[in-house]
Amino acid sequence: MEGGSHGIVASRPGPLVPGLVVHKYGGTSVGDLERIRKVATRLQRAVQHGRKVAVTVSAMGHTTDRLVATARELHARPDRRELDMLMATGEQVSIALLSLALQDQGVRARSLTGAQAGFLTDGAFGSARILQVDPAPLVRTLEQVDVAVIAGFQGSDANGELTTLGRGGSDTTAVAVAAALGVAECQIFTDTDGVYTTDPHLIPSAAKLERIDYDEMLELAALGAKVLHPRSVWYARRYGVRIHVRSSFSFHDGTIVSALPRAQEAAMKTDRPVTGVAIDTEHARIDVVGVPDVPGVAARIFSALGAANVNVDMIIQGVPGNSRQQMSFTVPRDLAAEAVDVVRPVLTEIGGGDVRADEAIAKLSIVGVAIGSTPGLAGRLFDAVAGVGANIEMITTSEVRISVVIAKRFAEQALAAVHEAFGLGRNGPT
């Protein structure tokens, strides 16, 4: 057991509602009325087995994208407060429809917006953080009905303003519901049947993982494994909620994301130090060259990028000693042009240098809890990458990850080679 909830919610020994399970269904799972009916049937089955359910749902299909696109037709840079007002309607439609589908199947159900479900957030529109979840409204609802249907992705701040939690927000909502109600596990239903050693669309031999550690999942999620958003994993780890990622189209077990205290030992013993391989082709590399080698240059460049809300991922800097310095960093590809525009005037101010973007890059990463304590992994990774002819442009490492940047045209070949080299496929050692 992960020890119950604490922090944003009062620490409690067990569930506040007997027999409660916590589910979450994403946009694909409630993409049309037929799928909403299927979700209702699955929830009905849980109720028939004597359970109560707190279920979080996302907006139907591509509703959120559609709403944002509409806002952009009216305003090139839509105000985040009004965007949240707009986007929050997507989940509100889903909860009402799922509640009606449940009632049609004879299940006592009631919908709650994020605010009604007790989600108090800060006022950062578009990426609000949950400050507190008051369990009382959900407990009261679940005394009266069998299924509480909660709008994911949203809450309200202390002034009653509607807020949204940003990308992956509904997963975070579901984890927070489990934490607030003292439920050990949060079941996240999605369109894949779990977490894989790598993207099975790219590498058909990719194997489904039975269990994965929070830290590994955090790295994989941050690297673009779209099955869970890093923030929800971070919440789950912080509040000790086990996540069960599984398919909304089957009843098979998926992947358990939890704390694996002996995972490191096991990984070393079985020579499976790598849990997964991720490929990310959504970033661009920015090269800054010919910059005067004076103190404070990097600070000025990265302060300017921060002020412009350009997130920087990997950073490398040339070996010092020359009078002219160079550095490279990666940014989300759709911010590459902006990053160049932000850096250029800084270079003029500090007396020279040039900046350019390379959008044709890929970041390949191996992830595993034992990576930091297993010698020789970097070498195996570099060998495999070199074996397909790719030049390694950047490298970063952490306790649980090693990442390399290569030219995008080698991405898939390198991914296959690395996956193979670490024996991750279904035909590999187990």
Added chain:
Amino acid sequence: MEGGSHGIVASRPGPLVPGLVVHKYGGTSVGDLERIRKVATRLQRAVQHGRKVAVTVSAMGHTTDRLVATARELHARPDRRELDMLMATGEQVSIALLSLALQDQGVRARSLTGAQAGFLTDGAFGSARILQVDPAPLVRTLEQVDVAVIAGFQGSDANGELTTLGRGGSDTTAVAVAAALGVAECQIFTDTDGVYTTDPHLIPSAAKLERIDYDEMLELAALGAKVLHPRSVWYARRYGVRIHVRSSFSFHDGTIVSALPRAQEAAMKTDRPVTGVAIDTEHARIDVVGVPDVPGVAARIFSALGAANVNVDMIIQGVPGNSRQQMSFTVPRDLAAEAVDVVRPVLTEIGGGDVRADEAIAKLSIVGVAIGSTPGLAGRLFDAVAGVGANIEMITTSEVRISVVIAKRFAEQALAAVHEAFGLGRNGPT
């Protein structure tokens, strides 16, 4: 002046926000992004003239109908609470989009849901009544921005449940905003340019009225003149808010709905005792025949109809004295079959009789504040109707109205004849 607001809001001598005007735009006026931009331009113009605006908007186009239809696909009799949860999203989308359009035109604007705008209602989902409008949130908003964009048709009850106000609810919202903020006039923008002597689509010579009394407007609205909902007129009269009904596609003056203290005198003096003629083809006549003439029969029939939520409009009963009695009444046409089903078992219990529905009827009404005090009007009405060969099946009268039921096939001819007989056309006496 109508004396400011009182009752649901504290009585105040004048507007709480200097230079404030109150607007309302219906679903057609915000039917697509282009129209939303046009509404924004009109509001921008008001702001450029130094005004602040509290604007209420409906859901775009047929959004509400579409949402209800979707709910019905999931549940034959959708729960009213969940329907309100669903329908409330329609206005929420409109307010966010209009705010973005305003901001795009450089106007400082902010959206508010019904709950955020201070609308406290009772808990009657689907037809909630406004209990109180707290002016504080709107006053605060209008200190910070120039246009407060308010979701019509909705509020929340004391438990924080989302509620909707029922048909015509956005008009009521706008009137309540004017009352709460102490503004004398509420401008309701719609797809017609005012209130006419009768439906101009049926009678091309129908004339636009410059002014109309609340009582006349209430009768016309209740009789199916769709330009305003009776409830909003009732609120306006109760709280002394003048309504200006006008076109959202032009800048011409429309029709002022207000108290006209000397309207009766004027009407009698100018021989224009009739302000408008309405035709209603949305009702059916139910005939109950051969019923034992014993006390309490009518009470039992109408109690049963009330219990089944069947609204009864006109009622006539045969002259007493026979051992068998008969009565007729009218109900909304889509409830005719239900009315027959409700009445039949009552007849069996009380010992006989039969019930049948006639759906091919029309109710033609003349409306005017001086009708009750002007002799001879009923005769002129009956003459005009008889002149087109229609038989009068039922008659009801009030101080401001005389209605007759005729066969539906005579409806348009009779309407034209009556409109002409009372000199209401643009070519008639003025």
